[in-house]
Amino acid sequence: MGSEWADRGPSVSLHCAATAAEERIFAELTEHWLPPRATSTEFGTADQDRRSVGTDPLVAYNLLKSFLSSHKALADTLDTRATSLTARVTKAAKEGRRHDPAVDREQEAVARLRALTDSMGDGTAPGDSAKLDALVEQLKDIGVGPRSTTRAVVFSERVRTLKWLAEVVPPRLGFPAAGTTTDNGNGKNGKNGKNEKNGKDTESPHVRVMHGGLSDEEQQKVLAAFGLAENPVRLLFTGDVASEGVNLHRQCHHLIHYDIPWSLIRIEQRNGRIDRYGQRHQPQFRALILTSTTPGAKDDRTVAEKLLRREEEAHKLDGTAEAVTGYYRAEEEERRLIRELVEGGTVEEFLGAAPAAEDDMLAGLFGQVDTITEQELPPRAEVPSLFDGDTEAFTEAALAELYDECAEDLIGLARGDDPKGGQYLSLSPAKAPDLLHRLKALPPSYLKEQGVGERMLVTFDRALAERKLTDAREASDTLWPNVSFLTDIHPVAEWLTDKVLVQFGRQEAPVITSPQVTEPTFLVQGIYSNALGRPTVVKWMAVSGLPGTPEVGDMSDALRAAGVGPRLAVTGVPHDLDRLAALVPAAVSAARDHLERTKDEWADLISEPLAQYRQQLAQWRQDSLLPERTSRGRRRIEDTADEQAHLLDQLQTSGRPLLRVLAVLDRPASTDTTDDTPAES
Template identity: 30%
Template sequence: MSAAVLAPGARIECRSAEWLVRSLGRSSDGQQVVDVVGVSAFLGEKEARFIVEVEQAAGSFKVLQPEATELVADPSPQYRDSLLFLEAHLRRTVPTDGSLVVGHLAAMDVMDFQLQPAAKALAMPRQRLLIADAVGLGKTLECGILCSELIRRGRGKRILVVTTKSMLVQFQKEFWTRFSIPLVRLDSEAIQKVRAKVSSSQNVFHYYDKTIVSIDTLKNDREYRCYLENASWDIIVIDECQNVAERAKGAQKSQRARLANRLATRSDTLILLSATPHDGKAESFASLMNMLDATAIANPSHYTKEDIKDLYVRRFRKDVIADLRKTVKERESRDVECQASEREERVFALLADLKLPDTDAKAKAGQLFRTTLAKSMLSSPMAALETVRNRLKRLRAGATPAPADIAALERLEPLLEAIGAEDFSKYQRLLQLIRSDWNWTGKDPKDRLVIFTGRRESQRFLVEHLALDLNLPKGAVVPLDGAMPDVEQTKVVEQFAQEKEALRILVATEVASEGLNLHYLSHRLVHFDIPWSLMTLQQRNGRIDRYGQPQQPQIRYLLTASRSEGMGDTEKILRVLIRKDAQAQQNIGDPSVFLRVFDPAAEETEIEKAVEAGDASGLEARMEANAAPYLEASAGDGLFDELFGGSEGGDTSAGDVMADEPAPGVQRSQAFSLFPNLWSYVERSLEAVSEQMERRGEKLDLKPYPAEERLELSPPKDLQRRYDRYPRELQPPRGQRLALSTDPEALQRALEQARRQDSARPELEYLWDLHPLVDWLGDRGLIAFARHQAPVLQLSEELDPGEVVMVLQGTIPNQRGVPVVQEWVAVRFTGSGLRVAAVEPFAAVAERLQLGRHSYANPGAPIADSLKQQRKVAVDAAHQYLLECRERWKERMQPELESQRERLRRLRGRQIEQLELAYAADQRPRQIKDKKRTADQKAIEERFKDHERFVEEVMTIEPAPYLKLVAVLHREA
């Protein structure tokens, strides 16, 4: 028999101790690295990482051979410890196909469309995917489903999530409460604390395995970037990834893009999330695709759907409405007209004829200052006054006199100063909406309001006046804006979701329009001013109209109506925006296709041009023409067609908009278990833990509620140590019992209870396969027997007299150490001889014997000597069985490997060809051009060499299996 290879599940001896191999990888210099957990009594559950070559050279590294396994008796009642030992090994078995085994079981009301990104990613050689679903469809949850699947496969030990600072807490909570993934929140304060704990030579990103950090925190510190370049993760998630695309608009965005490009090389798995993934420019979107696969696109300005279709998932509300209607009710939207007061009309009248000759002479089209003033006035007189004063300040301080401009603005300034709250029509109508239309008093903590405004002065006015005029207590009206520190933003978002908090009205600027869940206690949203961007409008509405909203969303648009000539056209244009947002929701999906500029700031410029031209009808006609190709578009991979409009930038024709293939069905599977369900396994395992503790003179503080599949438990020391490694905000208070339930609905009720009790964490945790308690029980099951031992179960029925079944676990990894063949084999002997009667899947034998479901008496019979002779024969038979599985795997993978090789050859040729074309047109001096061309060609070769190496390692299987003799089933003759 060939020597066993190192693989997850193997047991090794290293440094005079026994370890269980959890995963394998490679160091930066290509040496094999093994992650292990201690299984001896002395080590407990200590984790370690060894470089195999170094340990082998020191003579302290040995893979335990299965034929030398000691066969031992199990004294536990009904072979409980043996069954838990077997089950623990089964639970460490890594799924090797693309079916979902845990993600669909997370604590959520999962819908089929939310499983498709994980299914698509698992079918890839490596999981690098843009999830670009529209606002409110649950991208964070889709990401969590995929991460759960990778963790279950042993490929999610180290995780880094990068998001906006306002999303840190929300993302952390979703991952913990629904998926049991404990992300440590590294805001600016937390990173400083870590730096104070570690030496200056240590990498702060090695301190925690699973972290979440703000993109702005990372991009502003050179030292953090250095740390990142010298760290690696199993999974990297970049949320709101449109912020890291290369858009060449200022230093801030280029800093983010450079950071993201560095991160893209630090993990095999990269998940990008965005509801607005492109700005209409091929090069910008190509930068995101290149992060996912640097070989896919030869020319960032010209590429086809075929080049990138495997790299993203894109669905809109209209595409998944059948699923979504189960949980989200149709929104109720209404325009609320506000007739301008007399003092406001004076300002509008002056604005209509406002002439600023010096300022307007320097303005570009669509940027007249009169339009800027009108826009701020439509937000509030206070915002308009601030705009006027800021412009006057600049004009008075300028080197070139502008007396006409200054005089015109000085006439406007006192008119704006004279408008108080009582003359502010929109504010008075807002009060009427809240008090009378909605009969809202602020007494119900589950009925909170979100008010959006694009102007800080309008926000300040609302925060100052609403509490007084609505007779609300201190702390009931709170602002949320981008100027607040990340810690303060986090605090406000948390308070808005907690029932006991006094906060009733959140007055937010656009910082709250991306990603935040504001729907837990709020179903009413007011646009105090209408953003001049359809993309922003969609993002705002998505804060309360989203997956998980239990009530009908109510959205109100406040529109100022003026008698002044010219302002009527502006009102018409704003109404066009509202109608188009509703149309996008119903039958188009992406509102950005109406203007086809794909950037909120650029959309605002287009609307400003229409306002200055007074052309509401022309604007609407242009929007309808732009949207026409999308009215009949199917669900699926339509993102490319959004980007190029079905006719630009690539080889895709307009007909291709309708040609997307339907999403394939998602395969779900259930991992084989000896127990009928998770609860029965946990219950039996805790029974064993209780007895073990009693033998040590300790007592397990446990209260089970079997009928509800719920338990309360004071964590024993070794379980408490695991919780001690988690973020403080996720840990139960010291001395308090853990409360766990297998019921997702019970968890949802606990989350609501936590909001009522002003608690950052629910009192109940979701008990499922990835919960730390289940992982801890699995590790305890693995050490139920001493080093290199297998229990013998003496069964008195079901087996034939004299029959022997040797149960072996077999693993063959690929060259990256990832198991690609995992088989549980039952080698059957009919008596004490050495002839193998059959080799069959263990699952079939376990089902026939009803192991774990049927109670078998433990007679405590001695172990027959013949079993020791049969070990070697059984191992050889299982070895041959695994080799046959290996050959079948190679035969199945060979066409795919050849396809990948051919693809890379084709893409390399395309990139070299594009390089030649680029330098043929280059007019620089030959010496400079040749030097740069050589460097670029070398970069292409390195890029493809790395990718080819990865493909070969993933799709090439090791020559021999690792086998472990786990148990023996025997009936005496």
């Protein structure tokens, strides 16, 4: 993909030594909520009486994760927990019973943690939060500031953290505070004053916050602002609502994990927001790792940094981290990891016991797909084309065939010249409901922004299309080019293809006449399939010499010899359609006989790699069934080998071929013509 997708940079861990206030919180969490795992000594088990003060073991880890995000997020979590505990006490009193004494102990612990949290600063000055200070320092190093176009996206799992960062970070970088007037960078002043409805200050014009609490429309506005080159937005603080399926790479190649999700899948999804096709600069990843000197403290090195490193390893070795654990869903992956930690386990033990932990044994079976050389690749199939891949020629021919002189009235077809060079077609999908329906496959934001339903501009000129794409990337008011490049997979091309095809009824095929044809030639497609119903052999044949001595040649050669293409002149009707129809059974029979005679040749080509793989499978099965394997592991090996063997059986060619008469080449009834009009067929 060349420069259209720059190689990914490393994931840099930035250790942030906890402040004194943060160390007190670590100490409280370690002493009362998350005591170290008990260890065995010669006198028994040490620390066996130390237990979490939490009545629910999951609460302790929720508090820890909140704190590793920010003390603001921890405060919100503590408030929620305090409310829940009070409700339990109240409910017990109403029911005339005494509540669990453990609730009292947890309430006291919650209150202590809340007091420690309140003792921390609000982040407006250095020293209040180690990670906040590191974030500001990193953003300055990157070059984010009022006089720079550099942008960065900062991820956090907690909405409270995102909102807090959006408040305190911009002023520390020198950005004007919310409620001021700023130059948008395009000569226009952008106001960021009071909200007319509620009188509250809106966020800084240089900052956007996105989280799951925003509507889809609000999220799209945030993404649009961050993706426009001339928009003043320089910082996007976002939650994991933007971690999947969202493009943040248009104007940004810096991503900072303020906190790290306890899921390899989620980390990979986050990184993928700027590491994607169209990224011109090397994506840069940084992660803020809060560290503690408190003995036994579960800081970011305990879980987060280990997962960060494992995700990077998986990306380098396998291209993806999705299958490392075998859970394939971020929520399930994180839930099971926390359960492992609650039971006293570690990240390493979690990864070692995950369903995919033994999948290293599959490396010998599936790990060689990227070692095939160009010389070892099977030959590519040749697919005949009347237009040699010329989408413009096909489109012009199809429009002429379908609409003749009425295209302007029926589909609003018009042609235009771009002021900077290049031509384009303009059409109105609203006048063609079947085309309008197909356009639903295109991005909704593109359809809406460009008003494609009413007027669509397409071009065959690659230079014009690339210029329009560049203009859109650098524009301040658009995300999409107003002229799109029309290729053979564009919905317009597919729409025209189907409209041309439906002109032929069931069991019908066109007759193409050319003075260069000496005898009727039937163009036949033959297809062999495997047990899965998928084609294994596709042959394009030209059958001539009928009915006496049929000869089967190559379809592409026959088309070239007949001069069939978009410039074929209209030469008149064929001699005798009834005679041609009568020859169809003989043409099909000749094509079938030809396929049957060459079947063994094709079968050898298909069977050879399957046979090699079958030998590899047998060897892998033998080598993998080691005595030290667990019964579960041995069972997986046997099941995998059986499944692969069954698949190999299904991939073999089977059954009789399917034959389709695609067209017939014939000599016209009269070749005395000077008409050079392109043929309608």
